[in-house]
Amino acid sequence: MPVSFTAIDFETANRSLASACALGVVRVRDGEVVDTRYSLLRPPPGHDAFEPGNIRVHGIRPADVVDAPTFDVAWDWMCRNILPDDPDAVLVAHNAVFDTGVIRATNRACGGVPRSWDYACSLRLARAAYMLRSYALPSASREAGAEVEDHHNALSDALACAQIVLDVARRSGAGSMAELTAHYGVRMQRGEF
Numbered sequence: 001m002p003v004s005f006t007a008i009d010f011e012t013a014n015r016s017l018a019s020a021c022a023l024g025v026v027r028v029r030d031g032e033v034v035d036t037r038y039s040l041l042r043p044p045p046g047h048d049a050f051e052p053g054n055i056r057v058h059g060i061r062p063a064d065v066v067d068a069p070t071f072d073v074a075w076d077w078m079c080r081n082i083l084p085d086d087p088d089a090v091l092v093a094h095n096a097v098f099d100t101g102v103i104r105a106t107n108r109a110c111g112g113v114p115r116s117w118d119y120a121c122s123l124r125l126a127r128a129a130y131m132l133r134s135y136a137l138p139s140a141s142r143e144a145g146a147e148v149e150d151h152h153n154a155l156s157d158a159l160a161c162a163q164i165v166l167d168v169a170r171r172s173g174a175g176s177m178a179e180l181t182a183h184y185g186v187r188m189q190r191g192e193f
Contacts, residue, residue: 002031024154
């Protein structure tokens, strides 16, 4: 059976991990993309200043998020509807340390209740499976046979992350995320965030 997972990507308003301003989610079940979601997010007070460097990277401005949901509202909805309690539910991100850090910090800043998740890193999988000069998302997704349509758009980046995981799963013949990570010697982790 092909792999199932949910790829995520965040953009931030500034250097604070608690400043999530966009979320992209790609749900993959049995090797097929079955759902995609994108939402702008209004960063929590105290973390809501947009730095010019971040705006240059993703193009999101303060005016764009005025009417956007806050992280706690969007994340709670995602947890109830997209990331159901499922024994095979695994989050995947390209450089998962960053994205899980964003969830943890923004959730804390919003006063949210942490949840436990299994997660894996497509950057680590790409490093184990590919021989590339750069393992940045555009390079790794190109090796997977996909292009990043709009780099630093959270949904586009989550789609690219999903394509990397699907490609390395095909190459390995893995039927689950546990088999895939074991095949490449990449540890699947469990975190509370």
